[in-house]
Amino acid sequence: MSPMPSLAFGLALTALSLPAMAQEGSALSPRVVNEAAVPAVMAKAVDDFIIPGYRNLSDKTAALAKTSTALCKTPSTASRENAQAAFSELVQAWSTVEIIRLGPALEQNRFERFLFYPDRKSTGLKQVQAILAKKDETATDVASLKGKSVAAQGLGALEYVLYGNGSEVLSNKEGEFRCRYGVAIAQNLDTIANEFLAEWQKPDGIQAAWKKPGPGNPEFRDSKEAATELLGIFVHGVEMVKDQRLKPFYAGTVDGTPDKGHPKSAIYWRSQNTMPSIAANFAGLKTLFKVADMDSLLPEDSRSVAGSANFVFNSVIGISQTIDGPIANAIADDKSRAKLDFLTLNTADLLDRLNRDFGGAIGLGAGFSFADGD
Missing domain, CATH: 1.20.120 (Four Helix Bundle (Hemerythrin (Met), subunit A))
Structure with missing residues (x-):
């Protein structure tokens, strides 16, 4: 600060x-x-901000997945704080690039799966609390978690896991289920971040459309x-x-x-x-x-x-x-x-x-x- x-x-x-x-x-x-100036501006936006931003996001999701896994393996106050620090770093990385709410972000509900907000009716909170209360094992598997509500698989859900009511159990073995749910969310976020990056890095994908506007361009005529x-x-x-x-x-x-x-x-x-x-x-x-x-x-x-x-x-x-x-x-x-x-x-x-x-x-x-x- x-x-x-x-x-x-x-x-x-x-x-x-x-x-x-x-x-x-x-x-x-x-x-x-x-x-005449537009193509160069669009190219710089892609090469010098969007791709590096998503690369940084991918690095932060990978770090969070790693620290979350370490927390489950060796629960303690220190390992919990490490996971929380990694979460905050990921929030910073995401907040920098969440302004790019177009293209790959809109496909497959990637944006909402990464961050469901605003949650005006506390839909996400209720779903996350229900998962924790019932110890729903399907929420601890990345594949099945992806099929659940977007409100239960992103940053909002993970914040509650790490900081919400009862999160102190993550420092000991009592938090075993809660921790595994957190790991699944972290891994899900890592998958989405890698998809963002992969889509923008494709030479013949959206970056090509951004760099060469004109007739025949699917994005910009x-x-x-x-x-x-x-x-x-x-x-x-x-x-x-x-x-x-x-x-x-x-x-x-x-x-x-x-x-x-x-x-x-x-x-x-x-x-x-x-x-x-x-x-x-x-x-x-x-x-x-x-x-x-x-x-x-x-x-x-x-x-x-x-x-x-x-x-x-x-x-x-x-x-x-x-x-x-x-x-x-x-x-x-x-x-x-x-x-x-x-x-x-x-x-x-x-x-x-x-x-x-x-x-x-x-x-x-x-x-x-x-x-x-x-």
Whole structure:
């Protein structure tokens, strides 16, 4: 966590007071997509972010499977903590690439099998609790686990196994069944992560479609469609954080009344990974923005649009990293609540800069709103 919360907090204040430099681009003459620059941008997104991101994810799932197996073999407080640490590292890796919610992620329910969230009716919780209570042996086999509900086989289920009620038994032989269920989940996640990576690494698969938009391409008939898909990752990624990560547990002040908060609606609240995962979501988006060279899509007189967005990226990442510990404590603390307020405002500002300002500047703004899902 950042040792200088005041710096990040100051960034939030500064970001909100920035002049709307991005609006300069949208106020200029009508734009068209710089189609010549698109293939290189798409190729960099694949080669320098997506594939390395999924490779890192695969490494983390393998490490988790290994530490989970070691926990079952030699249960102890230390081995349990090792498995929990590996879980947190996996959450970081996943949160970085979960913004790529397309292509292989949508096939075979891979995304939902990896992370079922939001779980508004506590479907997953009830199913995991039932498996543990009944000691359902079919949940300890990867093949049969894959056929169960998506809510019982991903990160949410594993978090409950490692951190939920009764998880202390993992430190001794009493947790034998619970541990084997956890191993099956970890192995299932490893399988899915390897599938993500394999699909993107196929030379004639989705990466080829991304790198060569044009007639006959099954994904993108032209560079404008490709640019639209890529910008959509940023817009929908920020929108996801705003609506599915922040809003469920903290709405700030509503009609003049401070929201008491709903900490148990926050993602990863049991493992205290709520804010680290949000910071990783933003960090992934910022990294993709940089390595894909999104600036190159902008006209020369609108390059300030990218600088403005990057500044707000730094702000939201910095603020997220200063809010640590249990999310319930953060909501109860006035200073942390103030940070959450500014994070919420900056997230909305970033969404607007990407959706309206950047999209408009590169020729995707007229009558088009990613945020509305058009």
